[in-house]
Amino acid sequence: MTQGAIIVGAGPVGLMLAGELKLGGADVAVYDRLPAPSGESRGVGFTRRAAEVFDQRGLLARFGDVEWAQGHFGGVRIDFSKLDDNHFSVRGVPQFRTEEILEGWLAELGVKVHRNHEVTGFRETEDGVVVSFEGPDGPGEAEAQYVVGCDGARSVVRKTAGIDFPGWDATRGMYMADLVGAGVRQRPIGEQVPGGMVMAFNLENGVDRIVIHDEKLRPHEDKSQLTFEVVADAWERMTGESLHGAEVRWISAFTDTTRQASEYRKGRVFLVGDATHIHMPAGAQGMSVGVQDAVNLGWKLAAAINGWAPEGLLDTFQSERHPVGEQLMRNTRAQTRLYLTGDEMEPLRAVMRELVESPDVARHLAGQVSGLDVRYDVGATGHPLLGLRLSPDRELNLADGTPTRIAELLHSARGVLITTGDSREAAELAEGWADRVDVVTGTWVPADNAAGDDPEAVLLRPDGHVAWASPDGGKLRDALERWFGTEG
Known part of the structure; x- marks a missing residue:
């Protein structure tokens, strides 16, 4: 078949x-x-x-x-809370x-x-x-x-x-290991040490993951030849801490091949x-x-x-x-x-x-x-949301008063047209695509970081990116035909 x-x-x-x-x-x-x-x-x-x-x-x-984690760029911390x-x-x-x-x-x-x-x-x-x-x-x-x-x-x-x-071929090699009973000091985004970098963080249920970059370490392509003794020796040489008595769950090696x-x-x-x-x-x-x-x-x-x-x-x-x-x-x-x-x-x-x-x-x-900076060319310009993802956490009160989130509207992996009271014409037009696009009517719940920026209506692709928005986002029919084909 x-x-x-x-x-x-x-x-x-x-x-x-x-x-x-x-x-x-x-x-x-x-x-x-x-x-x-x-x-x-x-x-x-x-x-x-x-x-x-x-x-x-x-x-x-x-x-x-x-566990929600703070971020960094190449070891330089970024304060996401700001x-x-x-x-x-x-x-x-x-x-x-x-x-x-x-x-x-x-x-x-x-x-x-x-x-x-x-x-x-x-x-x-x-x-x-x-x-x-x-x-x-x-x-x-x-x-x-x-x-x-x-x-x-x-x-x-x-x-x-x-x-x-x-x-680009590999120029650096790194070791990785998951250990139980290591008692290692946590270094969640890595720490510069003489001769390289080491990282350690709790993975789950008392399992620690360590990562080692030794500037002298050449790319280790054959992982089957790697032993824990080699990894533990490298850690002790670079940190002064011994891991030799830990229980090993998994070891591996990787490179910077790109x-x-x-x-x-x-x-x-x-x-x-x-x-x-x-x-x-x-x-x-x-x-x-x-x-x-x-x-x-x-x-x-x-x-x-x-x-x-x-x-x-x-x-x-x-x-x-x-x-x-x-x-x-x-x-x-x-x-x-x-x-x-x-x-x-x-x-x-x-x-x-x-x-x-x-x-x-x-x-x-x-x-x-x-990954929040991805914007696609959706064939129209004029509205600041076009091509961006609409936050799944954005809240909406449906016409019957039921509260919902954008994420919940996308569970079925279909297109979604969200309309407010001023966009009845858009809802009527989208009926021709009812087998591919869900039409939802409601009102936006005010949000501190979205006040005044909510669209009158917005068409979401199944991946959550904005294909059309009103006002100033082009013609809805053009967007429906571009992403969802001809009327059913």
Whole structure:
């Protein structure tokens, strides 16, 4: 049976994309080479925008009580409490926990995750793709309209499609370990020490994560040869503290290799997450940007599978998300040099500490790390909200008096037109798109940082970004046709 899409890779990004496609009414399956989740967690949190994305689908509450963390740029602290918008990120959530939550969500939606199915390649046909895999019962094939590579830095999908992955080779190596009983002093955003940098923070339930950058350490590509003794020796040499008696949960090594795929789409092939961008970890951006990639693509690809996608909609995945990836490469490379270079970088760090006292500078750098500064070209100008995300925390009283939040209106991953009492004409026009766009009427709840700036009406895409706003945001019909196709 030909499916709508096959997703290769069951990490957080692939799982998120699968859920988005299913919410959009598309038939989707996920293939992963591992027989079970690895239980490993390179990522231990996510940015503010990723938290908002989870909130928009009703998933954030499943994480329970989370720790909201202050931020930094390359080790230079940014006081988020002084900024109007909420840039606080989530810390202490291991990646395997995120995967558990997302896979549970997919089970509720009825999406199948095919474990122990290693995709080895694919071939394109006139109207789809045929994916080849090695499964528990031997080799097999599956057909789909589209294939999406969420299969990491060494993506088989990217290589099979012949998509370039240019960038910068590794110049630095780092160690990472999760320990129990280490009794280590906490260094949550890192600490400069002679010869490098060390970081330590509580992960969960008494598990500490340590990270070590030794300026003399060369990139360690073969992780299988890494032992805890090597990691513990390096920590003691740089801090004077012994970790040798701790219980080891996991050790790994990584580098500052930085690459970005030249194309996020090639015909019926898409790349998302680490298959499109790899970099030095900085501010939990990697997985977070990947999740945002998935939410940008999901509703568009579902529209194409269901046959109502307007011309050019799928191409906006490249035009909207590739620049975000470029910015990610730039800011992580800058942070790496600021963070990990020795004493010769201290004058620049001192200047940066002075600069971030300026609200404009702090807002700019915080927006890059948190993901709240993303603005898309939605084909119209005139209103300050166009292309930006509308805060999921923004409150609205519905026509019957029921209070709600923007996040709750986006749970179904459909478009949403919010109208007030002065925008009845907009609501009537949108009835022609009722199978794709929900119309909600209400009044804005006054907010300190939004007083006087609320639109008379606003059209949200399923990813929460503003496609049209009144007044001065262009013609509503143009926006509906551009993002949601012709009238149903």
